[in-house]
Amino acid sequence: xxxxxxxxxxxxxxxxxxxxxxxxxxxxxxxxxxxxxxxxxxxxxxxxxxxxxxxxxxxxxxxxxxxxxxxxxxxxxxxxxxxxxxxxxxxxxxxxxxxxxxxxxxxxxxxxxxxxxxxxxxxxxxxxxxxxxxxxxxxxxxxxxxxxxxxx
Numbered sequence: 001x002x003x004x005x006x007x008x009x010x011x012x013x014x015x016x017x018x019x020x021x022x023x024x025x026x027x028x029x030x031x032x033x034x035x036x037x038x039x040x041x042x043x044x045x046x047x048x049x050x051x052x053x054x055x056x057x058x059x060x061x062x063x064x065x066x067x068x069x070x071x072x073x074x075x076x077x078x079x080x081x082x083x084x085x086x087x088x089x090x091x092x093x094x095x096x097x098x099x100x101x102x103x104x105x106x107x108x109x110x111x112x113x114x115x116x117x118x119x120x121x122x123x124x125x126x127x128x129x130x131x132x133x134x135x136x137x138x139x140x141x142x143x144x145x146x147x148x149x150x151x152x
Contacts, residue, residue, distance in 0.1 A: 001038040003031060003045045009052030009060065009081045025052075028059040035067055042070040045089075051080025054104050054129060061132060064088035075099060087132040101144075102151040104129060 007024025018025035026049070034043065045064065051057065061084050064071050071089035078086045079100040086099065093099070104125040108118035130144040137144070 001034060001041055001043045003034045003043050005031075005045060005047040005049050005060070005082060005085055007049060009049060009057045009085070011053050011056045014053075026060070028056050028063065031060045031063050035063055038067075038069060040069040042072065043067065045071060045073040045085075046076065047073060047078045047082050047086055048076040049078060049082035049085075051078075051082045054081050054084070054125065057081025057084045058129070061085050061088045084129055084132050087136040091136075100152065101133060101148050103148045 005026050007026060008018060010018055010025045010027050012027045012029045015025055015027040015029065043064075057080075064073075064085065065088040067089075073086055073089055073091040075086050075091060075093050075097045077098055079098075080102060083099050083101050104122050106118065106122055106125075108114055126148060127141070127145070130141055130148060133139070133144045133147075134141060139147075
């Protein structure tokens, strides 16, 4: 079974908008449908994505990581949320492949308290995402967070 992670990684409720605008995308529901149809058979994943919404990327990562069958991931380009997905299982980088990791980003409105709260939310989310890189690389949290800070 083939699974393409291409274009923007979007939440399920935004996929129809991206489709309507003819913007290539993948959502957790797209991935869940393929996993359901795979029935334990091997899934070959090709990633060529600049990323997108980390909540959707995290859901896709978890679905692939917990799939009972074999998963083989091939990376052409994996940035941001797509790089988290690449951490789910066995991953091969094409000779010309690139991968980029960075801190989770977002936006907020409000007063200084809202901004301080959003800062803490983003720090917490970045630490949570760093665990996928830690598991895959064997590096500790401090090393991974430094790489994420540097937008490596």
